[in-house]
Amino acid sequence: MDQTAPKSAPHLPAPYFDFDLLRQETAKLAKAHEPQDTQLRAALVGYLKPLVEKAHTAAKRQLEQDGDGRACAQGLSDFQDALIRLTYDFTTEHVYQSKNPSTAERMAVVAQGGYGRGLLAPGSDIDLLFLLPYKQTAWGESVAEYMLYLLWDLGFKVGHATRTIAQCVRLSLADMTIRTALLDARLILGDEQLFDDFQQSFRKDVLDADARAFIEAKLAEQNTRHSRAGASRYLVEPNIKEGTGGLRDLHTLHWLAKHLYPDKAEEEFVEAGVFTRHEYRSFRRCEFFLWTVRCNLHFLTGRPEERLSFDLQRAMADRLGYRGHAGLSAVERFMKHYFLVAKEVGQLTRIVCSALEIKQLKSVPSLDTLLGPLSWRRRAKLRRTSDFRIENGRISTVDKDAFVKDPVNFIRLFVFADENQAAFSPEVLRQLRANFRLIDDDLRNDPTANRLFLKLITDGRDPEGTLRKMNEAGVLGRFFTDYGRVVSMMQFNMYHHFTVDEHLIRTMGFLSGIERGRLSIDHPVSSEVVRTIDNRRALYVAAFLHDIAKGRDEDHSIAGARIARELGPRLGLNASETETAAWLVEHHLTMSLFAQSRDLNDPKTIRDFAEIVQSRERLKLLLILTVADIRAVGPDTWTGWKGQLLRTLYFETEPLLGGGHTTLTRTERMSRAQDALRERLAGWPHQDLERFIDRHYPAYWLRTDLDVIAEHAKLVRDAEAQNRTVVTHISTDAFRGVTEVTLLAPNHPRLLAMVAGACTGAGANIVDAQISTTRDGMALDTIHLEREFDQAEDEERRARKIAVNIERLLSGEARAADVMENKRKPKSRLSAFTVEPQVVFDNTLSDALTVIEINGLDRPGLLYDVTREISDLNLDIASAHIATFGEKAVDVFYVTDLKGKKITSSSRESLIRERLTKVLVTRQESALASM
Numbered sequence: 001m002d003q004t005a006p007k008s009a010p011h012l013p014a015p016y017f018d019f020d021l022l023r024q025e026t027a028k029l030a031k032a033h034e035p036q037d038t039q040l041r042a043a044l045v046g047y048l049k050p051l052v053e054k055a056h057t058a059a060k061r062q063l064e065q066d067g068d069g070r071a072c073a074q075g076l077s078d079f080q081d082a083l084i085r086l087t088y089d090f091t092t093e094h095v096y097q098s099k100n101p102s103t104a105e106r107m108a109v110v111a112q113g114g115y116g117r118g119l120l121a122p123g124s125d126i127d128l129l130f131l132l133p134y135k136q137t138a139w140g141e142s143v144a145e146y147m148l149y150l151l152w153d154l155g156f157k158v159g160h161a162t163r164t165i166a167q168c169v170r171l172s173l174a175d176m177t178i179r180t181a182l183l184d185a186r187l188i189l190g191d192e193q194l195f196d197d198f199q200q201s202f203r204k205d206v207l208d209a210d211a212r213a214f215i216e217a218k219l220a221e222q223n224t225r226h227s228r229a230g231a232s233r234y235l236v237e238p239n240i241k242e243g244t245g246g247l248r249d250l251h252t253l254h255w256l257a258k259h260l261y262p263d264k265a266e267e268e269f270v271e272a273g274v275f276t277r278h279e280y281r282s283f284r285r286c287e288f289f290l291w292t293v294r295c296n297l298h299f300l301t302g303r304p305e306e307r308l309s310f311d312l313q314r315a316m317a318d319r320l321g322y323r324g325h326a327g328l329s330a331v332e333r334f335m336k337h338y339f340l341v342a343k344e345v346g347q348l349t350r351i352v353c354s355a356l357e358i359k360q361l362k363s364v365p366s367l368d369t370l371l372g373p374l375s376w377r378r379r380a381k382l383r384r385t386s387d388f389r390i391e392n393g394r395i396s397t398v399d400k401d402a403f404v405k406d407p408v409n410f411i412r413l414f415v416f417a418d419e420n421q422a423a424f425s426p427e428v429l430r431q432l433r434a435n436f437r438l439i440d441d442d443l444r445n446d447p448t449a450n451r452l453f454l455k456l457i458t459d460g461r462d463p464e465g466t467l468r469k470m471n472e473a474g475v476l477g478r479f480f481t482d483y484g485r486v487v488s489m490m491q492f493n494m495y496h497h498f499t500v501d502e503h504l505i506r507t508m509g510f511l512s513g514i515e516r517g518r519l520s521i522d523h524p525v526s527s528e529v530v531r532t533i534d535n536r537r538a539l540y541v542a543a544f545l546h547d548i549a550k551g552r553d554e555d556h557s558i559a560g561a562r563i564a565r566e567l568g569p570r571l572g573l574n575a576s577e578t579e580t581a582a583w584l585v586e587h588h589l590t591m592s593l594f595a596q597s598r599d600l601n602d603p604k605t606i607r608d609f610a611e612i613v614q615s616r617e618r619l620k621l622l623l624i625l626t627v628a629d630i631r632a633v634g635p636d637t638w639t640g641w642k643g644q645l646l647r648t649l650y651f652e653t654e655p656l657l658g659g660g661h662t663t664l665t666r667t668e669r670m671s672r673a674q675d676a677l678r679e680r681l682a683g684w685p686h687q688d689l690e691r692f693i694d695r696h697y698p699a700y701w702l703r704t705d706l707d708v709i710a711e712h713a714k715l716v717r718d719a720e721a722q723n724r725t726v727v728t729h730i731s732t733d734a735f736r737g738v739t740e741v742t743l744l745a746p747n748h749p750r751l752l753a754m755v756a757g758a759c760t761g762a763g764a765n766i767v768d769a770q771i772s773t774t775r776d777g778m779a780l781d782t783i784h785l786e787r788e789f790d791q792a793e794d795e796e797r798r799a800r801k802i803a804v805n806i807e808r809l810l811s812g813e814a815r816a817a818d819v820m821e822n823k824r825k826p827k828s829r830l831s832a833f834t835v836e837p838q839v840v841f842d843n844t845l846s847d848a849l850t851v852i853e854i855n856g857l858d859r860p861g862l863l864y865d866v867t868r869e870i871s872d873l874n875l876d877i878a879s880a881h882i883a884t885f886g887e888k889a890v891d892v893f894y895v896t897d898l899k900g901k902k903i904t905s906s907s908r909e910s911l912i913r914e915r916l917t918k919v920l921v922t923r924q925e926s927a928l929a930s931m
Contacts, residue, residue, distance in 0.1 A: 022051075022086055030094035037095065041146075044090065045153040048083070052154055055079045056122060060299045067320070069292030073119040077111075080120055083154075084109060084128075084147070085189050091146045096139060105139045107132055108190035108198070109147075113159070116184030117254075121294050123304030126151065127181060130162040131190075131198055165198045172206045176217040179206060183258045203262050214259050219353060222252050236335070236490045236497060238342065240294055241306040245342025247290045249349050250283065256352065274352060276430065282344055289341050296320065308338070313492070327552045331492050339488030339499050346472055347429070354394065355426040388416045394425035403435040407443045410475055411452045418456060418466040424473075432473055439478040445570060453479070454571045457508060458540045464509030467544075471501055482548050482563050489551050496886070497634030500550045504543075506632035511543045514624060522638075525647050526627045529620045538577040539621050541568065542584035543628060561586035580618070584625055587612065591626040595645035596883040597853065597892045600652060601703035601770070603669075604847050609649065610656040619657055623650050640737025641767050641786065673701040673709070680710050692716055695774040697900075699848060699878065704772065711742065712772075712780055719744055725778075726810055728803035732795045738767065738784045739799045745810050747779040752877055753868035755783055757816040758805035760861045762798060764788070769880040820861060835888050837920035839913045843902055849878055849894040850903040852912070856920040858889040866891060869919045873912055874898050 029047060033040035059079075063072040088109060113127035114120065130144040144162050151158050163171070172179040182202060187195045225242055240246050254266065257274040264272055270280045296319055297305055300312065308316065317334035324330045387402040387409050388395050395417055402409050410432070417424065443449055457463045470476040477484030486500040496503065513519045515536070520527040533539065542564065549559035561582040568578030590612060598605040613619045626646060631638045674693050681689055692713050704712075711729070719727040729742040745751065752771060759766050768784040785802070789795045808814040838855040845851040854866055863882060870877060870893065881892040896902060903909055 019082060019086065023089060026086065026090050027094070030090070034094075040095075041150065041153070044150065048086075048150075048154055052083070059122065059295075063292075063295055063299065067292060068288070069290075069295040070119070070288050072295045073121055073291050076120040076122065076124075077115060077118045080115065080126060081111070081188050084151075087147050087150050088143070088189055091143050091150075095146055096142050105137055106191040106194055107140050107143060108192070108195040109188045110195065110198075111186045111188050112181040112184060114184070114251075116181070116186040118186065119291070121291075121304065122298035124298075125157045125159050125304075127159040128161075129168075129182070129185065130160065131168070131194055132162060132164055133194060134164050134166065136164075165194075165201050168198060169201050169205045172202065173210065176214060176221070179214065180218070180255055182206075183255055183262070207259055207262050211259055215256060218252055218255055222249065222349075236499065237307060237309050238338065239307045240290055240297065240338075243342075245339075245345040247287070247294065249345050250287055250290070253283070253349060253352050274355070278433075279348060279351065279430075283348060286341050286345050286348070289337070290345075292320070293338065308335075310492070328489070329492060332490055332551070335490040335492070336488050336499075339490065343472060343488055347433075347474070350424075350472075351426045351429050354424065354429070386412070386416060388413060388428075390420060390422050391425070393422065394428075395420070395422050396425040396428050397431060400427075400431065403431060403438055407435075407438045407440075408446055408449045408452070410439055410443065410479070411449045411456075414466050414470050414475070415452050415456055415460075417469065418460045418462060421461060424469075429473065432475065436474060436478060439475065444479060444481075447572070449479070450571045454537065454541075454573075457544060458537055463512050463540075464505055467505045467508055468502075471505060477501075480548075480567070482567075486548060486550055491550065497637070498632075500547050503632050504545075504547055507543050507546065507628045508540070510628040510631040511540065511624065514628060523627055523643065525650065526624050530624050533620050533624070534617055535577060535580045535621060537573060538568075538580040539584065539625060541571060541573060541577075542581040542588070542621075543625055545581070546585050546588040546625065546629060548585075557586050557589060580621070583618065584621055587622060588625055588629060591622050591646065591649065592630060592642075595649045596642065597881055597890060598845065599703065599849075599879045599881065599894050600645065600648050601705065601879070602846050602849070602894070603702065604845065606649075606652045606656060608845065610653050613653065613657065616654060616657045619650065619653055639767075639786065640733070640735050641784065642737075644736040644738070645768075667698075670698050670701040673704075673706065676706050677709055677713070680706065681713060684713075688717060689713070695776055695778075696772065697775065699900075700772045703878070704770065708770075708782060712744075715742055715744055716780070726807050728806065730796055730799040730803060732787070732792045732799070734787065734790075734792070737787045739787055739795050741783045741785065741799055741803060741806075743779070743781045743783065743803075743806060745779050745781075745806075747773050747777050748810065749871040749874075750868055751779050751781065751810075751871075752880065753864055753871055754809040754816060755781065755806055756864040756867050757820050757861075758802050758809060759783075759785065760864050761805060761819040762802045763860075764798065764802060765884070766863055766880070766882050768882065769877075771877050771879060773876070816864070820864065837917050839916045839920075841903070841909050841913065843904065846894060848902070849896055852893045852895055852916070854889075854891045854893070854916060854920065856889055858884050858887055862889055863891060865919050866916065869915055870895065873915060875903075875912070876900070 026044060026047065029043050030040060033043055055076075059072050059075050062075065063069065108131040110116070110129040110131050111118075111127065112129050114124060115127045120126070128148075130140065132140045141162060144160070148158055148160055168178075168182060172182055185195075185198070185202075225248060235243070238244075238246065242248050253274075257264075257266075257269045257272070261269065261272045261274070267280070269275050270277050275283060293308070293316065294306070296316060297308070297312065300315060300319060305312070313335060314331045317331040320334060322330040322334040322337075325333060328336065387398050387406070389398055390396075395413070397403075397409075399405065413424075413428065413432075456466060460466055467476065470479075471487065477487040483501065483504075486504070489500045490496070491500065498506065510519070514523055514526050515530045517527055530536075545560055545564050545567065547556060547560065548563055549556040552559055564582040564585045565578060568581055569575075573581060591609075594600075594605065594609045598609075600606070613622065623646060627643075630642060677693065678689060695716075701709075715727060715729050719725070726743075726745045728744075730739065731742075732739045741755075743755065748754070752769060755769075756766060765786040766783055767786050770782045772780045774780060785799065787795060788798060805814065805819050809816060809819060835855065835857040837857075838853075840853040840855075842851045842853070852870075856862065863880075867877065867880070874897065875895045876898060878894045878896065880894075883890045883892075903912065
C-alpha cells in the first residue's frame with residue numbers, strides 16, 4: 001500500500017494530458033456558463049469526451065506497437081488519475097468552493113481494487129473511495145456526487161463508496177470483498193494526513209488482527225470462482241480474468257501476500273519469502289502475457305470482454321502476430337501459449353498457497369490428525385522406507401537432495417502421493433522445478449521408473465488425479481516427451497472442450513471409473529465387459545496414448561500407434577500387450593465412426609467392422625476405450641443415443657467374432673425374420689399378419705429390427721382400423737436419450753425433407769432415420785430425435801408438435817417455409833469456423849445401397865436442405881445417420897435410384913456430388929452472413 005500520493009499531476013506521454021492547459025480551458029468553460037450548473041456540466045463533458053477517446057486511441061496504438069499490455073494498463077490508470085484530478089479541481093474551484101475549509105471539509109480521493117494497483121484495462125470499472133473525516137459537512141458528499149456524475153456522463157463505469165475511516169474498518173472486518181479492495185488503496189489526491197490515518201487504522205485493526213480468516217476466505221472464494229468460470233484451466237474457451245489460471249489467480253497471490261506484508265511492494269515479496277526469485281520472474285511473465293491478452297481483447301471487442309470465445313481467438317492470434325507452424329494453426333499456437341501460462345499460474349498458486357497453509361494461516365486438518373493417535377507407527381515406517389514423509393498434512397522430502405541422489409524419485413513422489421492421498425509441500429514442488437534437468441533419457445529408460453508409472457496408472461487409487469498432478473508439476477511431459485508435445489495443446493473446433501493433455505487425463509479417469517463400477521448405471525455393458533478382459537494393462541496404456549500424436553502433419557491415429565509400439569516395451573508391456581495397445585490407438589475412432597455413421601441394420605456394416613476387429617477381446621477393449629474417450633471430450637458430448645448405437649454395434653458384432661455366425665442367403669434371412677414376426681404376433685388373425693408381411697420389400701426384412709417391425713405392424717393395423725392414411729406414433733427413452741417418431745404416410749419424394757423441416761422448426765435434432773417403402777406406395781419411417789427435456793411429458797409434447805407439423809405439411813395445410821420460420825439462428829460462434837464442404841460416394845459399404853457422406857458446417861435447416869436436394873435428384877433414401885462434431889455436421893445417407901439400384905454411373909455420381917456440394921457451399925455462406 002502506498003504511503004504517499006503524488007503532489008502534482010503525473011507525467012503522462014502526449015497526447016494524454018497537458019494538465020495545466022486543461023485547467024485553464026475548463027476554467028474558461030466555468031466562467032462562460034456561470035452560474036448555470038446543468039449547462040456547465042454538459043459543456044465540460046462535451047469538452048472532455050474527445051480527450052478520453054484520444055487517450056484510448058493512443059493507448060491502443062501504443063499497445064499495437066510494443067505489445068506490452070501491462071504498460072498499456074498502467075498508462076490508462078495514469079490517464080484516469082489525471083482525469084480525476086482535473087474533475088476534482090474543477091468541482092472544488094468552480095462548483096463547490098470551500099474558501100476557508102474547516103477540519104470537516106476534508107477529503108481523500110482513493111483508488112482501490114485493480115485501479116488501486118495502478119492497472120486498468122480499456123473496459124475496466126473505476127473503483128473509487130471518497131474518504132471523509134469523522135466530522136463532516138454536506139460539502140464532501142456534494143463534491144463526490146458531482147465528480148461521479150461527470151465520470152458517468154463521460155462513459156465510465158464507476159464503483160464507488162463514501163466512507164469515514166471507522167466505517168472502512170468496520171466494513172472490512174465484516175466483508176472480505178471490501179477488505180480486498182482496500183488492500184490496494186492508493187491516494188490519488190486530497191488530504192494526505194487523512195489517508196495516512198486510514199492506513200494506520202486499517203493495518204492495526206484489520207490486517208494485523210484477522211489474517212487467518214482472510215486467507216481462508218480468499219482461497220474459498222477462489223474455489224467458488226473456478227467452479228463458476230469452469231473448474232478446469234484447460235477449457236478451450238477460457239475466461240482470462242476469472243477462470244482457473246487467469247489474472248484473478250495472480251491477484252489472489254498478490255492479496256494474500258499483501259495482507260501479510262502490507263508495507264512491501266510486489267517486488268519485495270521475494271525478500272519476504274513469498275516467492276523465490278525464479279517464481280517472481282514467472283509471476284511477472286505470466287502477468288505480462290495475461291494483461292497483453294486482456295487489453296487487446298477489450299480493444300478488439302470494444303467492451304470489457306473477458307472470455308476468449310472461439311469467434312475471438314482467431315482474431316486475437318492475428319492481432320498478436322502468431323503464425324501457423326509444425327502442424328498447428330496460428331490460433332492453436334496462440335491458445336497453446338495461453339494454456340501454458342495458465343498452467344504456470346496454477347503451479348505458482350499451489351506453491352504459494354501451500355506455503356501459507358504450512359505457516360498455519362489456513363486451518364487445514366493435517367494427515368496426522370486424520371490418521372489418529374496410532375499413526376506414528378505408520379509414519380515411522382514411511383520414514384524408514386521412503387525418501388518422502390508427511391508433515392502437517394503435506395508431503396516433503398527427507399533429504400533436500402532426494403531427486404539428485406535418485407532421479408527415480410520424480411516418479412516415486414507421485415506414487416507416494418497417490419498411496420497417501422496427500423498434497424505436496426511448497427518445498428517439494430520447488431525442488432521438482434529446480435531439478436527438471438535430471439529428467440533425462442537415463443530416467444526415461446529406467447525400468448524401475450517405468451514399472452512404477454505403469455503400476456500408478458493401472459492400480460493407483462486415483463490415476464486421473466495423480467496424472468493431473470504430474471502434468472501440472474511439469475513431470476509428465478518431461479518423462480514422456482511425446483506427451484510433452486501435446487501439453488496445453490488445443491484443437492480449434494467446437495467439439496473438443498479441453499486441451500489434448502487434459503482430455504487424455506480425463507479419459508484415464510473415465511476408464512478407471514468404468515472398471516471400478518462407478519459408472520455402471522450410465523454404462524452397464526462396458527462395466528460388465530471390463531471384468532472379463534485379459535489385456536487391461538494394454539487398455540490403460542492405449543487410453544493414456546490414444547491422442548498423443550495430435551498436432552502433427554501425419555494422421556494422429558497412425559502416428560500414435562507407432563508411439564505406442566515404442567513406449568510399450570519401455571513401460572514393461574510384453575510383445576502381445578504392446579501390439580494390442582498400438583492397435584487400440586490406431587483404431588480408437590473406428591467404433592465411434594461405425595456406430596454413428598453407418599447403418600447398423602445393414603449386415604455388411606457388421607461384417608466390415610468384424611473384419612477390422614477380428615477378436616472378441618479387441619471388441620471388448622475397443623468398446624470400453626470408445627466410451628471413455630467420448631465421455632472425456634466434454635460434459636455434453638456423450639448422449640444415451642450414442643450409447644445405444646455402441647451397444648447395438650457391440651452385440652451385433654460379437655456373434656460373428658465368437659463363431660456363432662453362419663452365412664445365410666438373403667432369402668433365408670428374410671424368411672427367418674418373417675417367421676420370427678409370426679411367432680411374436682401369434683395372437684393376430686392370420687390374414688392380417690400375412691397382409692402386413694406381403695406389403696414389404698425384402699430390404700425391409702433384412703435391415704429392420706424385430707422389435708421395430710412388431711411396432712410397425714401395430715401402427716399399420718391401427719391406421720387401417722381408423723381408416724387413416726397418415727398416422728404417427730411417439731415413444732420416449734430417457735436411457736437412450738432419444739425420442740422416437742414413427743410415421744406412416746403415402747410415399748412422397750420429399751417426405752424426409754418435410755420431416756426434417758418440421759424438426760428444424762421445433763428446434764429438434766434428428767440423429768437417425770430409417771426409411772421404408774411398402775409395395776402399396778406407403779412410407780413407414782422411424783425418426784430418432786435427440787432428447788431435450790428430462791420429463792417424458794415435456795418430451796412427448798414437443799414430439800407431438802413435430803408430428804402435427806408433419807401431418808400439416810403432408811396434407812398441404814402448411815408450407816415448409818412457414819413451419820421453419822422460427823427456426824433457430826446459427827450459433828454466433830460458428831462464424832469462427834469454416835468446414836470444407838465434402839460429398840463422398842461409396843458403393844463398398846453396403847451390398848445393395850450407395851452410401852453418400854456429406855460433411856459441412858452445421859446449422860439449423862441443413863438436413864432439410866440436403867434431403868430436399870436428394871429428393872430432387874430422384875434418389876430414394878433408405879436410412880439417414882446424422883452426427884454433429886462441434887461445428888462439423890457429418891450426415892450419411894444410404895440411397896438407391898428410383899429403380900432400387902445403386903448409383904454406378906460416374907456421370908450421375910458427378911452430377912449428384914456437384915449439386916449437393918453447391919447446396920453446402922451456398923447455405924454455409926448465407927448462414928455465416930446472417931450472423
